[in-house]
Each structure stands twice: as C-alpha cells, then as structure tokens.
Amino acid sequence: MNELETNIFPITNLKELKSRYRLYSIRGLSQNQEEYDPNTQTLVHKLSYTMRSPVAVILRDSHPYLALPVDAPEPLSPYPLVRATAVFEKTNEIFTLDYENPTPETDALRIRFLQFVIQGVLFHNPSFWQPSPGTPFFERSAVLEKDGIFAYRGYAVRVVPFEGGKLGICVDVKHKYVSRNPISANIKREDFRNYKNRRCIYHYGHNWYEIKLQDHSGLSVNEQVISNGTAKPISLLQFIMDNAPKPLPREVIDLSPASPAIKYMTSRDEVRYAPAVLCYPVFDTSDPRVKPTHRGTILMPHIRRQFIHAFVKANLAAVRSEDMTIQIALTPIVAPKRVFLPPDLAFGNNTIFSVRGTPGTTCISLERLGKTRISALFNPKIGTYDSRPLDRQYMILPKSIWDSYGPAFLNDFKRVMNELYLHELPYNPILITYNDFGLKTYAIQGRAILDAVDSELREPGYGVVMIHETVDRRKREHDQLAAMVMRELCNRKLFVSVIHTTVTKDCYHLPQDAPVGTGYSPMASSQGRLNGYLRNVGITKILLTNERWPFVLATPLHADFTTAFDVQLNTACFAFIGKSGPDIRTVLKTSSQKERLARAQVRQILLDVLRQEIGFGRRTMQTIVIQRDGKLFATEIAGVKDAIETVKKEGILPPDVSLNFVEIPKSSPAPVRLFNSYVHPGQLETTDNPQIGSYYVPTKCDGYICTTGREFYHPGTANPLHVKYIEGKMPFEEILEDVYALTCLALTRPEDCTREPFTLKLADIRLREHAGGYDEDALAYDDEIENKEDNENE
16 A cells, blocks of 8 residues: 555645634834734633633744634733733734635634634533543543553643644643552641642542642631632532532542642642642652553554544534534545655765665665664774864762672773773773762752862763762752763863663672672673663763764765754754764753753854854855744744855855754654554455554654654654754755655664654753763663554653
8 A cells, every 4th residue: 555544634624714813013022022922822722711812923924823712702801921011903904714715814823713613612521521621632542451550541632723724633642640549638738848849630520630739728628718709718618519410429428527738730820729638649650650551552553543533533523603503524635655765874884885785885675774773883893983082081979879789880881881882992981989878859969979080080071970869859850960960070171971770789699509709790680671771871871972873874964064962951963964974063051041042052052063063164055944842933033044044145055945844843742653554355454553654744854753663663653753844945855755754763772763853862862961861761671672662642
C-alpha cells in the first residue's frame, strides 16, 4: 500500500458553518514590546476561562484586536499584564466568520472558535471527565489497576488544518494515572507536607478536575467557611451538599464533617478548599510506582487506531451546540507514502556507512543502522570519527563509594572508555575523593566536593563528578547540588558533568563467600544494564562534554548553517552545526527571561558566532536555518534578523542570504499519528508503524516526520515529530529532510533512534546538565536485553 493513514478526520460541512464576532481594539499592547507574545497568550487563556467564550487576538495592519463572539459578555478593561495594561475599545465592526474561505487574519480564529465548541460539547458529555481546560477527556472507569494506581484512558481532540484550507479533527489516545485511594480522611497538618504542591483529582460530585494542593487548613470541612456570594458565609461541607451536581455520589453523601479541608488555588488565582478525602493523588510516568501500570497502557498501532476510530464514531460524528452542528467524517485522511533516507554517517578510519547506497561507502540496510552505529564505535578497526586527544581528565567520587565498589566501577569505566575512544594516550582520569559521610544535603555534600577539589586540583581540565541524591531535593525539581557543582567548578576552570550513585549502587556487590580482600564485582543480573550505562556515560558525559564527536554527517545538509536553541530556567543554549562533518559547537548564556530571550541578547550571541565563523573565511553561508525548541517569540525572530542585517552591512554575508525560521514542539495536545495499514489477499487488515523517515505535509507550514518507526522496534505507536515552518524561502521539504538527517545523528543513543534533531538534543543536554536535571535513568539502558519501554511520549 502506497498510502499512510492519519488520525485526522475531516470536517465535512465547513461551508455551512457561520459565526459572528466583534472586534475590540487593544491599546497598550504592541508587537514591539518584549512581553508581547506571553501577554497575548495570557489574554487569550484567562479571558477564555473567565468569560467562558472563545477568545482570539488578531493583527490588522500590525495593530492587535480582540475577537469575541457577538453574544459574549464585555471583557474586563483595563486588563493588567506583565509590564503593560491592555485597554479594550469596542468597535462597530461585526464580521461573519467564513470557515471555508478564511483570510490570513481569520485562519487561526476559525480554529479557535471550533475548538471551543467541540471542547464544550465533550465537557458536558457525562461519559467523560476533563482534568482542566484544553486537556484530554477521560473515561469514567479505569481501564487498568496495578499496585493501587488506576490508569484512565482518555482522548485528546484538536482542530487542525490540512490541504486546501480545510479543517479536520485530530484525535489521539492518552492515559492518566491516579491513586485508587484518596488522601486519608484523618490526615494531620504535620503529615500534609508529603502532599504539598501535589496534583490531585478532586471529586466534586460527578465533576472531576485536577487541582494543585497548597496547604492543610487546620480546619474540618464543617469548620472551614467560604463565601458563596451571599452576606452569610457557609461551611465547605454545606456548600458541597448544596452545589455539587446531582445526584450526589456515595463518597459525597458519606463525607465526614471531621474530614480536613485542604487549600488550593484556581487558574484565576482564587483560593478554594476541598475535602482531603475527595482528593485522589495524580502520578506521572517518571514516578517509579507507575511503571507496572504504565507498561499496560502502551498501545500498539492497531490497538490505538481501533480506539481512535471507535471514539470518533461514538462521539464526534455530529457535534451539536446551540449555534451549529459540526459534521465530521468517520474515515480519516490518507496521505501518499513519502520517505526520507537516512544520511551517510562518517566514523573513524575513513569509514562511511550508507543506507542510500552511495558509491565508495559501506552499504547497510535500514534495519541494521542502529546496531551498526554502536558496533562501529567499539570496533578497534573503525572507532570514533574524532580522535583528538582528550584534555586532562578528572574523576571525582564520594569517599564511601571509593571505599566500596568505587575501584571496580572506575576500572570498568576506564575499560569501556578505552574501547570506545582509541588513542595512544589511554583514558586514565586523575582521582579525587570527597568526604560524603555527613548528611546527604545540598549544603553539606556541596561543601565537601568543593573543599576536595580546592585541595587537590592542580591544573584545569574536564571531569565527571559522582554525587548522591540529596534528602532535601524535592521530586521533579532540578538537582541544585549538581547545578551548583557544575557552576562552581567551571569557575575553577574544571568543566564537569554529573552522574549519580543511583544506577551503579545497584549493579555491584561483594560476594559473601569470597576470600578476605576480594573486591566488589558486577552482579550477573545487572551486567547488561551496567554495560549500557557505562557506554552512554562515556558518550554523553565524556565525549560530548569534551566535544569529541563519535560520528558525523557525511551527507551534506541543505542548509549551510543551522542554529538551534532552547531556553530553560533563565539559561539559553545555542547549538551550531555546519553543512556536514564535525563542525558542531554549543554556547551557554544566562537569560533575563525564564523561557525566552530578549531581542538584544539574541542579536549579540549570533553576531559573535557569525563573525567568528565567517569573518575568518572558515565558511560561506547562503542558507541559514534557525531551529527553536518550542515557540519562537517575536523578540527572538527580531534579534536574529538584527544580527543578519548587521553582518550583511559588514560584508560578511551576501545580501541575498536565505534566512529560515522553524519551530519544533516537543509535544502536542493531540499529536498527529501515521499508521501503515494494509490488507494481504485473503487476510485481515494489518496495522503497524510506518517506516522510519516517513513524512506527511498537510499544509505549507506543517510537517510530520517519523523519526521512530518499525525498523527501531519500540512497544507502542510511533509519534511523528512536528516541524512548523514559520518564515523563509527555503523549500519546506529541504527543511524537513535536514531535520530528519539531524535526528539520525543519534550521538546520545547510537544503538537507537532519537525523536528530536541532534542540534536540539545537544542543547537540551547542556541545559539539563547546567540545571542539574539530566535524566540518569535515560543512560541506563540494558545493553543485552535492550528493553525499550515506551514510544508514546505520554
């Protein structure tokens, strides 16, 4: 079959759909403001929530307008924003929204309005509950329960554009993990700290929604009084009994007056209270307790497809609201099968592997690509592309580790590194140990590490620091100890990455019947996991930190110069890569903004790099691509353009240089899926994942690439990477092929495939390590079993 099936179901009656909306001129908000993008998002989100109406901001002649349905209430004005105040002035302009023939300014508006209608209809469907606006709709009954954790199946629904200005409904299956039991009805204030900032599902009668707990009120539900918009406050218990949707479920009827009242905040920053016994803790997939349940919810392609089709047939064939009926086809869009081939990859000893069949290379099959990459790295006749000697290396270990399994670990790691990075100077790091016998807190362990380094460090270099998990680190928060160690040692000219004792402590043991003096050795049951861990530590923590690239692109990219960047926790990382070869480097900079960059800062960073790269005649640049992890803000685009214009005036860049902007979102409320469905003669229909490299282009600015697929087996359904073309003149398919080529540069997991391009992956690694939050478990794959757990990115 030469087609791929999507999970997008066309809306068939766009011509019949009409909506009337009014425009309000917005004063006090301008595109030239640094906070324009986040302020616009805040307006749309908060006004939609408070007014319970679809809201959009559109531009006309570069001036922002608020678009509201004609029957919507008047918006609150003036409206406070970040370093700005929006004033809404009602205009006399009332328009009829044409859903079939949109203009550039109404294209996003029609999607917003339809999304609101569909969400509203599903919200009032008693078969489902929705944790918060814009999230999936979950079935009332759990589909799986293990170890006291319920898994609820839900459906994410999103209006998306496709060819010819048409619209469809994208539907995907999601899961949510919730405790079977609520918080104890007798929980004391001193025990509540385990639940502070914890997310729970609040069973407000038959309305279930997600809240974030703040504090134990110290009062019971009968004592805690709330204002009900009347002069006389009433108890929380009485409010629930009077206002919760009827009929009341048993758990509400049986609510004890002595149950504690828990404080939480709404998205409108309003204080609310809920009975502890009606709050069911939520788990995410990073929680080890969820693992058994999560494995049971990983859906193979044919199962996911069946659930999607059944949901659409039962709930979306005709979506009826007061104002319109939306007709949705029961058959999804099918797209022609188009595939990118992986680029050729260059290793050591002038070895190039090719799936394309390039003359003069070693040809391999697509199915063998991953295993070929990892085996080539450890093949003494091939090895890594980059063979420059490493700078001075250090290994900094806790004293308790060195006095136990540390020597065995270090010997094993040196063996792996010397197999991986063949050089006449073997990897033999200088050992520094620190006194870790005090409390495992951020302050005590951090001071011990710095004292040991200050005492023993003689010359600058690179290194690895092993640390304990500290007892004062909160779940899901970045590791302050790791971040501080990297920052402070960098100031001492020691550039380190951090590993934890978490994996290694479970991989070594001291045999009980061994003679006295026998050291630790790897446990047979953990040998495969340990090997995989040591290999990945060697690649990500040594080679990539030292910018020694294991393999590089041998097939040139279409772009002459690609810049990818991301911003996390007030730190920005820029990754730069040339047309091919080892021309890769990164730059870390502090940002005044938490998750975006100011115009002047982007300009200066790019100016410094471009002048260095081009000014010394290192390269010519005709085509430049800017990749952004997530949303590209207006200030960032303006900063890039400022830098390009400056170097063009300096004669460094040609006047007709092509500048292209791309967004690569990490996730989507309802991701587009591609299914390879076919029927063999005389057999039932079969559905599996598409070939890796398959892609689908529904619009001129949206593309989806299967960066995972059936050749790299993972339980679950392939989740294509979404690439959004924001601006530029480069052909979109060349943009997509470059993105795919960079995903094949899977330096962090050579034996596998990576979902995002290496440029963004490298930036993400640098940022996570800088913040102390790099996922240790991601390094600990089983080298023998290769047990890949999930491909759904739920």
